[in-house]
Amino acid sequence: MNGVTVEPAAGPAEPLRPGDQPVPARDDRNWMLSPDQQARLEAAIVEWLLPSLAAILDRPEAETAARATEATADFFPLYRGRPIRNNKGGGLINDSLCLYLVARLLQPATIVESGSYQGHSAWLLRQACPAAEIVTxxxxxEQLRHREPDIDYRAGDWSEAALPAFDPARTLVWFDDHISHARRLVEARRRGFRHALFDDNFDAYSLYATGGAPVPTLAMTIDRGLADGEEIVWMRHGKTYRYRVDGAACSAARAAIEAYHPLPDLSPITRYSPASGMTYARIAP
Ligand SMILES: C[S@@+](CC[C@H](N)C(=O)[O-])C[C@H]1O[C@@H](n2cnc3c(N)ncnc32)[C@H](O)[C@@H]1O
Structure with missing residues (x-):
């Protein structure tokens, strides 16, 4: 015996709600229950993310640490009570934590999301920024399963849509739609946004890690090892994909990036499923 006792499972941690899928997400039943060890987990998370969070805020780490600690502690009970129990195909726990922290620390007055999917990340953004105007x-x-009463859910692509008046310095645009990052960056710049967050930012050599890779990704736009016209070929789930590098698109996007901060993958700390390359870009005016 290794000294570990096991209590019988009491069923799902939270009751299923109408419309929920019966299969819990992979990360859903694995939690630290000892308060002291949970506090150590949260401290390790903050230590891991702090340099990136401080860089995103453009503030010293010492000034950012207390806010990040408080936000990380608030995240866990929130996430355990989330309305979308199974967000397969969307953000899981590590990505959700990064999104929550960036939004909560930046405190934008307006948030635009592209890629509502089932409504999980919009719900999370509302928890992080209770007073923000949110358009998704x-x-x-038709995939939407959770609606918040005061979020503006729109059908269609954001690029030509009318938006509420916003202060560029206090606005966050969040792209989780698998559309070319280079295209989204240029669109966001044209519309005057300063703060942008992108999911699925993978290097050219690991594009197999995501379905519908948003090429050229942010990482590819700043990759000097890529040649204009080079063909990149990869396989995902047995299907072959090809992309020919568009040097002009990469240069236009590169010119729009003032600061570039990928969030480090939390899985070495939390041991939850790997994150998917969430990256912040401050957009040049
Ligand atoms: C990865 S899911 C988004 C996950 C979601 N943010 C979450 O974690 O809760 C990607 C979504 O982007 C949507 N999508 C694809 N093309 C789009 C476009 N041009 N504009 C907006 N959404 C798009 C898809 O329909 C899909 O629902």
Whole structure:
């Protein structure tokens, strides 16, 4: 015996709600229950993310640490009570934590999301920024399963849509739609945004890690090892994909990046499923 006792499972941690899928997400039943060890987990998370969070805020780490600690402690009970129990195909716990922290620490007055999917990340953004005006877009709105009363859910692509008046310095645009990062960056710059967050930012050599890779990704736009016209070929789930590097698109996007801060993957700390390359870009005016 190794001294570990096991209590019988009491069923799902939270009751299923109408419309929930019966299969819990992979990360859903694995939690630290000892308060002291949970506090150590949260401290390790903050230590891991702090340099990136401080860089995103453009503030000293010492000034950012207390806010990040408080926000990380608030995240866990929130996440355990989330309305979308199974967000397979969307953000899981590590990505959700990064999104929550960036939004909560930046405290934008306006948030635009592209890629509502089932509504999980919009719900999370509302928890992080209770007073923000939030507009979320999806070209397949029929997938939406959770609506917040005061979020503006729109069908379609964001690029031509009218937006509420916003202060660029206090606005966050969050792209989780698998559309070319280079295209999204240029669109966000044209519309005057300063703070942008992108999911699925993978290097050219690991594009197999995501379905519908948003090429050229942010990482590819700043990759001097890529040649204009080079063909990149990769396989995901047995299907072959090809992309020919568009040097002009990469240069236009590169010119729009003032600061670039990928958030480090939390899985070495939390041991939850790997994150998907969430990256912050401060957009040049
Ligand atoms: C990875 S899911 C988003 C996950 C979601 N943010 C979450 O974690 O809760 C990607 C979504 O982008 C949507 N999408 C694809 N093309 C789009 C476009 N041009 N504009 C907006 N949404 C788009 C898809 O329909 C899909 O629902």
């Amino acid at each position: 877009f999806d070209v397949r709105p």
